[in-house]
Amino acid sequence: MIFTFMVLPLDLLEVSLNRDVSLLLKDGRILNGKLVGYDQHMNLVLDDAREEKENEERRLGRIVVRGSNIVSIALI
Amino acid sequence: MIFTFMVLPLDLLEVSLNRDVSLLLKDGRILNGKLVGYDQHMNLVLDDAREEKENEERRLGRIVVRGSNIVSIALI
Amino acid sequence: MIFTFMVLPLDLLEVSLNRDVSLLLKDGRILNGKLVGYDQHMNLVLDDAREEKENEERRLGRIVVRGSNIVSIALI
Amino acid sequence: MIFTFMVLPLDLLEVSLNRDVSLLLKDGRILNGKLVGYDQHMNLVLDDAREEKENEERRLGRIVVRGSNIVSIALI
Amino acid sequence: MIFTFMVLPLDLLEVSLNRDVSLLLKDGRILNGKLVGYDQHMNLVLDDAREEKENEERRLGRIVVRGSNIVSIALI
Amino acid sequence: MIFTFMVLPLDLLEVSLNRDVSLLLKDGRILNGKLVGYDQHMNLVLDDAREEKENEERRLGRIVVRGSNIVSIALI
Amino acid sequence: MIFTFMVLPLDLLEVSLNRDVSLLLKDGRILNGKLVGYDQHMNLVLDDAREEKENEERRLGRIVVRGSNIVSIALI
Numbered sequence: 436m437i438f439t440f441m442v443l444p445l446d447l448l449e450v451s452l453n454r455d456v457s458l459l460l461k462d463g464r465i466l467n468g469k470l471v472g473y474d475q476h477m478n479l480v481l482d483d484a485r486e487e488k489e490n491e492e493r494r495l496g497r498i499v500v501r502g503s504n505i506v507s508i509a510l511i
Numbered sequence: 512m513i514f515t516f517m518v519l520p521l522d523l524l525e526v527s528l529n530r531d532v533s534l535l536l537k538d539g540r541i542l543n544g545k546l547v548g549y550d551q552h553m554n555l556v557l558d559d560a561r562e563e564k565e566n567e568e569r570r571l572g573r574i575v576v577r578g579s580n581i582v583s584i585a586l587i
Numbered sequence: 588m589i590f591t592f593m594v595l596p597l598d599l600l601e602v603s604l605n606r607d608v609s610l611l612l613k614d615g616r617i618l619n620g621k622l623v624g625y626d627q628h629m630n631l632v633l634d635d636a637r638e639e640k641e642n643e644e645r646r647l648g649r650i651v652v653r654g655s656n657i658v659s660i661a662l663i
Numbered sequence: 664m665i666f667t668f669m670v671l672p673l674d675l676l677e678v679s680l681n682r683d684v685s686l687l688l689k690d691g692r693i694l695n696g697k698l699v700g701y702d703q704h705m706n707l708v709l710d711d712a713r714e715e716k717e718n719e720e721r722r723l724g725r726i727v728v729r730g731s732n733i734v735s736i737a738l739i
Numbered sequence: 740m741i742f743t744f745m746v747l748p749l750d751l752l753e754v755s756l757n758r759d760v761s762l763l764l765k766d767g768r769i770l771n772g773k774l775v776g777y778d779q780h781m782n783l784v785l786d787d788a789r790e791e792k793e794n795e796e797r798r799l800g801r802i803v804v805r806g807s808n809i810v811s812i813a814l815i
Numbered sequence: 816m817i818f819t820f821m822v823l824p825l826d827l828l829e830v831s832l833n834r835d836v837s838l839l840l841k842d843g844r845i846l847n848g849k850l851v852g853y854d855q856h857m858n859l860v861l862d863d864a865r866e867e868k869e870n871e872e873r874r875l876g877r878i879v880v881r882g883s884n885i886v887s888i889a890l891i
Numbered sequence: 892m893i894f895t896f897m898v899l900p901l902d903l904l905e906v907s908l909n910r911d912v913s914l915l916l917k918d919g920r921i922l923n924g925k926l927v928g929y930d931q932h933m934n935l936v937l938d939d940a941r942e943e944k945e946n947e948e949r950r951l952g953r954i955v956v957r958g959s960n961i962v963s964i965a966l967i
Contacts, residue, residue, distance in 0.1 A: 441908060442928035442936045444955045452517060460582060461918070461960070462537070472518035477934070477957065478553070480518045484585070499520045499584040501553065504537070506916060508955040509940070528593060536658065538613070548594035554629070556594045560661070571609075575596045575660040577629065580613070604669060612734065614689070624670035630705070632670045636737070651672045651736040653705065656689070680745060688810060690765070700746035706781070708746045712813070727748045727812040729781065732765070756821060764886060766841070776822035782857070784822045788889070803824045803888040805857065808841070832897060840962060842917070852898035858933070860898045864965070879900045879964040881933065884917070 477502030535582045553578030611658045629654030687734045705730030763810045781806030839886045857882030933958030
């Protein structure tokens with residue numbers, strides 16, 4: 436028997452709690468912030484969220500991001 | 512055992528009731544208003560809603576916003 | 588214990604029956620009319636519906652609008 | 664107790680059977696025809712369907728229109 | 740009691756088996772062919788399918804068309 | 816009683832196993848390859864997949880294609 | 892009886908664990924990386940992910956990619 440270790444996507448979110456993540460959204464926006472929560476639909480809660488825009492940042496504070504608009508979530 | 516505190520997205524909405532929020536919609540619109548209700552699909556009810564448009568605001572009063580069109584919800 | 592009053596989205600539709608509403612659709616159209624019905628998917632029935640178009644109105648009579656195309660519903 | 668009369672969207676389709684309707688589709692097309700059937704997803708069957716195009720009509724005969732592409736259904 | 744005869748969308752597909760149909764797809768393509776099968780999602784099987792393109796036809800043979808991409812199905 | 820023979824979409828995939836198919840995707844891409852598997856969502860597995868591009872081919876090897884991006888599947 | 896061997900899409904992911912894959916996303920992006928996890932929605936976890944961009948690579952580290960944005964997954 437071969438056992439392959441696997442990282443479930445929601446488990447990666449679990450271990451990423453209180454760490455900085457970078458979200459790529461469907462409309463091309465990039466949001467950075469500290470991941471403080473999520474649910475099974477990958478709706479996320481970010482603290483100190485900032486939208487990255489060319490050479491500036493727009494500060495958004497605490498936000499809910501709907502999972503259906505997220506393309507990828509990177510640990511940073 | 513490690514206990515990680517997590518903020519569920521719907522719980523953040525719960526504590527945001529009667530507070531001002533700023534919604535980013537899929538079509539790029541920004542709606543501001545007081546959150547007075549929500550459901551499990553993240554359909555929201557806003558009071559005194561205003562659409563932010565360049566240098567003006569369009570007042571919309573009390574509105575229902577469908578969750579499927581929302582990208583993010585920020586506390587302001 | 589803290590009790591927070593909340594307006595459920597479908598409850599707002601219920602109390603809006605027989606009142607004028609203004610719908611913003613996904614394609615940017617604005618439809619006005621008297622709300623005379625709805626279902627749990629937010630499919631709506633409007634009486635005396637009018638599409639707002641720049642400086643004119645197109646009269647549509649009684650219509651069903653599919654909830655999946657609605658961005659927001661404002662009481663007017 | 665207050666009783667509010669409500670017209671459910673599917674009930675409006677029921678009473679519209681064998682009457683002419685005008686559909687607005689997501690891609691902006693307008694289809695006219697006699698409604699002869701529907702299901703719970705708002706898939707519709709139209710008889711003598713015509714696509715309205717600027718100053719001409721394209722005759723389509725009997726068609727099934729998928730509910731997921733319909734924005735609104737107007738009685739005409 | 741009033742009895743209204745209704746043609747269910749899937750029933751129309753049933754009686755259209757082995758007949759020529761014309762599909763309008765979401766991306767504007769038009770596919771013609773003989774309907775030889777369908778399922779409850781309106782995924783279709785066409786025989787001798789042809790894509791109509793301005794003044795030419797592209798022959799596709801036997802194809803499966805996913806229901807989620809279909810706008811309308813016309814009997815021809 | 817009339818018996819109409821029908822080809823269910825998934826049954827056509829079943830008999831197409833180990834045969835060459837041509838996929839049209841929602842974004843207009845055309846992928847060719849040998850069908851070696853599928854599931855009930857019409858997610859497909861292709862062997863020796865090639866993307867057709869004007870006058871060249873890009874070889875992709877063994878791939879999974881998500882059913883939700885597929886418009887049509889043709890036997891070739 | 893004929894037995895046809897079939898590769899289920901999720902089984903291909905299973906055997907691809909710890910191997911390099913190349914993802915094509917709906918917005919045309921190409922992401923490469925080592926597949927280290929997935930779930931039944933085809934949400935994936937990639938290690939050492941890189942976005943391929945013309946003649947450069949953007950390094951993304953460990954990421955979750957939502958299945959709903961994936962067009963195809965190629966073994967490389």
